[in-house]
Amino acid sequence: MTLILNTWIFEADVQNGAKQEDLVDRVAALGADGIEVRREYFKDLESELPEVAKRATEHNLIVNYSVPDVLFEDNGSLNPKLGDYFKEGQILGLEKIKFNIGHFDKFTGDLKTAFSNLPLNEIQLNVENDQTQVSGTVVAIKTFLDAAHKAGLTGLGYVYDLGNWAFTGGDAVAAAKELAPYTHYIHLKNTTVDNGKLGTPDDLDTGIFDWRDLINILPSDQSYALEYPMDSDEKISNQIQLFKNEVGA
Incomplete structure (x- = not known):
């Protein structure tokens, strides 16, 4: 079992000026296996990205990346920022990078060619069910991933976000x-x-x-992340222990 802490947990601290590089140290102290940094929380990518990497390496932490953008733009073209x-x-x-799907329904090209310039052999690409009808339904997610795997992009996967289904x-x-x-x-939060x-x-x-029922349905050999704001490290530790007690870690 691998447990990641998404930095939305530290929302109040980020709003008060905390940098994600400093949150790496806190995540390590809390006993998690990794950190999922959020692109929208970075203020200076040039200086902060390498510092996050440096500190994560020092603590032997996994780094995942949440990017609030889509794979496919409104007209169906592949996002040029990828x-x-x-x-x-x-x-x-990184180990994993996460996006929303966007308008795959309007894509008309060849998927394997479209993704050929991305280092998918180095970083695992996943899509998440977001809070929209475009990217956040079973049909949208399965349609895209079925097509991607059929095209030979078998490494592309899915982030199950529990709270977003509400x-x-x-x-x-x-x-x-x-x-x-x-x-x-698997992103865990309740609603x-x-x-x-x-x-x-x-x-x-x-x-x-009932998150316990859900994790019994989902694969047990994949990474989990806690992703909901908490106001103290004591609270975070308690939630980590709650989760670990359930999965037997």
């Missing part, structure tokens, strides 16, 4: 069963509903989802 994102990933020494009205259990064969990474308003709690056991 090459730059992968170069950033190479600086970070935002698209999807069935989290049915999605887990349907997408389990493609799942390379609350208050007078019709959805929120993200700071506790896996609070909310509408």
